Amino acid sequence: MKYLAFAAGIFCATGLAAETPELTVYTYDSFVTEWGPGPAVKAAFEETCGCTLNFVAAGDGAALLARLRLEGARTEADVVLGLDTNLTAAARETGLFAPTEIEADYDLPVAWDDDTFIPYDWGYFAFVHAADMPAPQDFLELARSDLKIVIQDPRSSTPGLGLLMWVKAAYGDDAAQVWTDLADNIVTVTKGWSEAYGLFLDGEADMVLSYTTSPAYHIIAEDDTTKDAASFDEGHYVQIEVAGRLAASDQPELAEQFLNFMVSDAFQSVIPTTNWMYPAVTPAQGLPKGFDALVEPREALLIPEDQAQATRDTALAEWLGALSR
Amino acid sequence: MAWRTQPVISPRSGVVAAIAIAALMAAALGAVLWRAEGGRGLGPADWSALRFTVVQAAVSALVSVALAVPVARALARRQFMGRGLLITLLGAPFILPVIVAVIGLLAVFGRNGWISTALGWAGFEPVHIYGFHGVVLAHVFFNLPLATRLVLQGWADIPAERFLLAAQVNADARAIRRLLEFPMLRQVLPGALAVIFAVCLTSFAVALMLGGGPRATTIELAIYQAFRFDFDLGRAALLALVQIALTLGAALMALRLGRGDGFGAGLDRPVRRWDANGLGLRALDAGVITLAAAFLLLPMGAIVANGLAGLSALPNSMFRAAGVSLGVALASAAVLLLLALPMAIAAATGRAATVETAGLLGLAVSSLVLGTGLFILIHPIASPAAFAWPVTALVNALMALPFALRILIPPAREVVRTQGRLAQSLAMPGLSFLRLVLLPRLRRQIGFAAGLGAALSMGDLGVIALFADADRATLPLQIYRLMGAYQMQAAAGGALLLLVLSLALFRTFDWLGARHADA
The missing domain is CATH 3.40.190.10 (Periplasmic binding protein-like II)
Known part of the structure; x- marks a missing residue:
């Protein structure tokens, strides 16, 4: 009762x-x-x-x-x-x-x-990493490196979808190849931002997809300057x-x-x-x-609303194809 | 078999409960289908998700149960200090919210985990946990406790007289295995396999995270995608139907394989084992128990270690959420028993197939689809937020129902089989049989089932996220929200609070049940 x-x-x-x-x-x-x-x-x-x-x-x-x-x-x-x-x-x-x-x-x-x-x-999407680590300059350098990243699934997460659009906006038809090259850098893909950021803080990956403003949280709320966001030459979504x-x-x-x-x-x-x-x-x-300590991306990338839907579906198919192999 | 045609206690209310559950599920699924606007059907990606889901669930179930047999055997034939407490603690992974448990698991097995760190000191590469084996490891971590408890129950259900008799005829461990343990396992294992298979079928966040990427896409993730990425409710409902078909298929197979005779009557004496006193067997059991305890408890230790620092920083909202969760968990346990007891009686008096199948539906139906269906049904009538708690308590009870049935049905069947004839010869009315014979004998199992149901409800994130507004969050939801606001430390503290509350709840019910059963 x-x-x-x-x-x-x-x-x-x-x-x-x-x-x-x-x-x-x-x-x-x-x-x-x-x-x-x-x-x-x-x-x-x-x-x-x-x-x-x-x-x-x-x-x-x-x-x-x-x-x-x-x-x-x-x-x-x-x-x-x-x-x-x-x-x-x-x-x-x-x-x-x-x-x-x-x-x-x-x-x-x-x-x-x-x-x-x-x-x-x-905000700008960006990869957050430990400040004492040399960060790659762009996706291609990241793909060539041994750095391990953790990202979110675009099907279940907003930042995950943002990354998909970022790579697509920066590389267009070459996006599928970029994902294929990135595949061995990706430790894992999580359902949402919280899981990915938690994994990063626990040391499971060198970099995590988040925002350029994430280090501001650590600086202001935790007085911790050990986190930095990598500035990529392609521009940031x-x-x-x-x-x-x-x-x-x-x-x-x-x-x-x-x-x-x-x-x-x-x-x-x-x-x-x-x-x-x-x-x-x-x-x-x-x-x-x-x-004021945050990185300022050189260029802001944004796919216009009317193309976003179609781009999203193509980009997802490419992402799934490259990472499911 | 006269007692079967006219059972000592009527199966009617149990059958009604089973039908009501099936009707509720059908209504929820129907509501989702009704709101669907011609989407696309199942594509190749969905079929590969289906394949992955079935394979990982089957392997996870087999490994969990295979490992559970030696652990349960060791626990069944050993008495030692703290055995009860150890069994309770071993159950912890099963009742934690998956995200919390996975973080504990990775603290041990991850790239930066304890094992990798130790390997690094010795000059080896870190453990590579992410992949198919990672999915299986995580699912075994979650389900080994459940499998162990179910198998252990099987051992406990062998009457003490059997072992006494075996000792009198000087039967050794091998003979006991053949005569007593194998027949028991043949009955218990298929059901345990089916339940764990069903649990793993609806896995999503864990499979993705440990699976290392979209290769590890399960049906539940495909449902999630259909719902929030494509808003294709038709496909979400179709995929949910596929999950149901798979679960029910497994359940029917288990029922067919699990048939067999019981062990007959005993006088409920405590079990003593004379066959397992050898030094070799003792060492084996000690080793098995130590390994299992290390596997299950080290990640728990990591959660405790992480959470201690966060405990002092716990915000008031976390305590309010803890209060909400306790209320929901108690309500859920009550609903669970109201459903499970009549259903177990119905199963014991010959309606096993109907009842067990309906019981499994709670696990088989995707909680996202069930929640969405209930949301669609409730929204035109009332504010869904007002129903957040009752709906969560109900859905949690349905999810725990298959476990409760697995716990309650075998002993209920045994009581009806052994005491039913006497009761009938005394012309004992059904209600008196329930009150005087059945319930007292099921006390231990009722306590266990209620404890499991309450603890599962405490840890479930499930449907509450669809219904709750800012003030009605449960503890798992609040933990998840804090993680989303960078408050990882407070979230870790909340996880520890949840772990302690869940185990305390489980232990209390379990203790209440066992207290008089042993007297």
Whole structure:
């Protein structure tokens, strides 16, 4: 009977507190932990909105989109925060998102012009390694070396897909050959970022696919300068994380207000040291100390949204072919 | 065989439970299929995933069970200080979230692990763990404890009188093997093989990580890809059906192979062994137990060592999540017993095939597809987050059901066989038989099954990720979320907390069951 008491408790808990307007924001898991941006964002927004901000965490960006597609127009979400540029085309296609008026003075490595999604942070994918180790200059040098890397599976992980697009954007038709040459450097492929980064920290590989901003975490939060990101001559693939509001939302004004808040200083200043990404709009006080030590890629690579889907499928087939041998 | 046509206790509620489970699974799968929008069918990549899945699952099951027999035999015929505690600890890998257990495993066997480091000092190359053998190693690591417990149960179910008789006729170890142990193994092993095969069929993160890349793509990963990469629900459901067919095929084979007569009545005396006192056999058993303990406990030691530093940094959310997990685990154990006991009774009174097959469904159905199906069913009616805990408790109970049935059915069958006739001749009503004869005799197994169910539920990441919002996370989900936010040390502390709580829960139930059984 514990079971029933349990269920009853939950119903009561959700039945209360319907007085103030509620804004429901779907996001990914790491956003809502106490070290993520979630708590600070909630506190700052609730100070001004006279509302309750609820986060619902659903895996990562791709899991978020899958959940939205399952729920369709009946979704409780007013805002979705955490899709990236590999997902925006599919997200747009669902027709679930409403256009937004918001514009801001973005500091992105690429021009941004979108009437539905607003960017809130961004980063470069990069291989992170021990600072005292000479890092390769590009993928080809990495492939020739004996260095061991751990990467994420593009079928189950956002960074994994990012790497796939990175190699494709840099090498085009030669991407399959690059993967074949890289095969003996890859210790293993993991389901998600956490497993791969954990393996790297435990010394299972020399380098791990992550972000150029990852060393900033170790510098700022752990006072540890032993991690570095390798700068590759081909340029680095960009991940831009975006948010959008749902057309079926019963709080359209509040949702728009939240999107506006997302490009303001209050939100943007939280991002660098909680989400460990670059803010989409540099806050007035600038970037925190520690970010100045990060590598600056020479070139930013990004496959446009309308080609991303087709490129993704070809690149995955090449990746599977090269690594399954 | 008059008692079989009119059993001493009705199998009805067990059959109803089996049908309800099958109906729930069918509804969930049906919901996923219903929401599917004409995707592509199964491609060549899916077929090679199928091949890899079956081969690795079969090899993993065979190796796990082959190794479990000597370990269980050694544990069955030796009494030593801390034996009970050792058996509990040996079960730890099975109840941990896979990601945590794998990190422990790699701390020992990885490129930078203890063995590789030792080899490096001696001037050798590090161990190469990633590959097919790595997948099998990890699956044996997870399933050897389970296989050992199932086989050990088989030994425990041989009545003490048999060994007494064997000693009186001066039967040596070889004769005992032939007369008592082989027939027991013939009955126990096929079921153990089928269960472990089913567990390994739905493996995904471990197979990929230890397999070293996309060569190690399992059906579950293909389902994951269909769901989140292609949003092709039709293919996800099709692949889930393939998993079910494979599991049920294995189960039917096991049922057919596992048939045989029981050992008849005993008086439930404690077992004493007179045949295994030789020095050689003692040394052999000591060696086997030491090796198994080292294999299973060293990675646990690594988890403890990693976690100690993180314990002081545990955030409040981790303790809240631990509370949630304890509640879900207790509820899950209760649901498990409500399902498993009637089903075990039904199996003992002649409905074995129906019940065991339905029981295996919980393992056979991909948790992603099951969770998605339940999500689709619940979403139009209520907020899925409100159902996060009940759904998790239910799904966890279904996942533990095959194990509970394997634990409960053989002794239940034995009790019905040995005590049923007497009870019938006394015209004892079914409920009285349950209360006075069956339940007291199954105490030990009920405790074991409930403990296993609770511990499994504690460690399962499963469907909660689909349902939970920020405040309803379970401990494994919270650990995973912290890892995703660079908090590896806090996550390691959480893993240690989980390990301790799971084992404590398991040990408590196991102890509650055994306490009166031994009296």
